[in-house]
Amino acid sequence: MTTNVPAPATTSRVPGLRGAHHIAFTVPDLDEAVAFFTGVLGAEEAYRTGPIAADDDWMRRQLGVDPRATVQIAMLRLGAALNVELFEYTGPGRRRQMPRNSDVGGHHLALWTDDFEGSVRHLTATPGVRMLGEPQEVGEGPIRGTRWVYLTTPWGLHLELVHAPPHQPYEDHTDVRLYRPRAPHEGRGT
Incomplete structure (x- = not known):
């Protein structure tokens, strides 16, 4: 009970x-x-x-x-x-400039994708979306193999696209698992 x-x-x-x-x-x-x-x-x-x-x-x-x-x-x-x-x-006193990631209050929205290249192509073909730098892959450390890239929306909100392999090195040292969406055929996300 x-x-x-x-x-x-x-x-x-x-x-x-x-x-x-x-x-x-x-x-x-x-x-x-x-x-x-x-x-x-x-x-x-x-x-x-x-x-x-x-x-x-x-x-x-x-x-x-x-x-x-x-x-x-x-x-x-x-x-x-x-x-x-x-x-x-x-209203009065509003700032209209988005903070940089390094500013206090800086932020970004990280989105998981199962099709990293397709998502990059789709977003960069969208008018006003800008890719910052080039897609990256983490070569070592706790999230080795993770692919990511930053983009900005037409009004300047930072987005990050993320894709990671099914197993990441940090999982060998803790029971904590980061949430990752699962494809519909895989059941609940973990």
Whole structure:
């Protein structure tokens, strides 16, 4: 019999936390970003909401933005296990430049592909997508054999395409396994 006994307050883990629900990106144009995620990456749009605004200090208190800001939101499903929330804000004081990967707050969205070369061809043929450097393969270390390349979307969001062999060297030294999507015929991802 399993009981739901709360963990002691001294635990280092968040009670009830099972995993990520979504990632979110603020984009300059919601329609353009949704079109890219659905038309190019194959995401499905779940819903849109907004514009959301408040006549008081709610936007600052709840979202950490200027109280006069407004926001429109789209929630998408990308692949078997990723929800992506896209925000388009208006309001004073907004920076319009994407952070570099080396900047605090820098980020990228890494996407698994079973067809690395085909994915590279598809994305680089998409207007406005730019590949940074050339595709790489890790030659040694814990993820030897992993192939990757960085690209940018038309508005500057960094993407990474990733493909790795079925077994990676780090797996010889730990029971921890990184999630990797499985093809539909392979069953659940691990």
